[in-house]
Amino acid sequence: MAEIRFADNYQDLSQQDGVDAGFQFEFYCERCNDRWRTRFRPYRSGQASGWVSKAAGMFGGVLGGASSALEGMAQAGFNSARDEAFSAAIEEAKSHFHRCGSCFQYVCASCFDSARGMCYHCAPSVNVAIAAARAQGEIQGATEAAMAEGIARGKQRDVRREQQLVCARCATETHGAKFCPECGTPTGVKPVCSACSAEMQPGARFCPECGHRQHQQST
Structure with missing residues (x-):
């Protein structure tokens, strides 16, 4: 299999064995932390091993040998099957995340300025910065006015x-x-x-x- 190139903005949710065996990966934006999860891909060998194990438990271990054999096959084939599922997941994730040209973090479309090729952390939106500065100015102005009012009231107190x-x-x-x-x-x-x-x-x-x-x- 060809080499797999990937970042660290993901979590592996795959399960090797049992009736819920399968592959699933969750990627997240490294700016806002929003999550995107791939569709679940069942791992048939692991699921088969899980069902046989359940049946062996129901029938008093009669199928124990078959269960062990299937479990061994599932374990042997898991890594290659996971790599294949992971490669597919990375290709899917490329349409949801962008790599910033400045900090090289992977961010979602909402956090990426496609015209500049950078995330909004490295290249903040001017309009957002103006609105934030205006809000901070209002807070500062209100604080100064409140302090002035408090000083005026304090001067009227009998100390x-x-x-x-x-x-x-x-x-x-x-x-x-x-x-x-x-x-x-x-x-x-x-x-x-x-x-x-x-x-x-x-x-x-x-x-x-x-x-x-x-x-x-x-x-």
């Missing part, structure tokens, strides 16, 4: 007022609210030590002045 971010009573995070969302305690009230009345940080378990252990109030 000098101290905010109590943890409730002094139940230690729940308040996120700057005037009242605790868990127990309703006003957040402006600072906790004090139950023993010496010294001001304490919210959630502190011991007084920093006298060391007295604080008892957390339940909600």
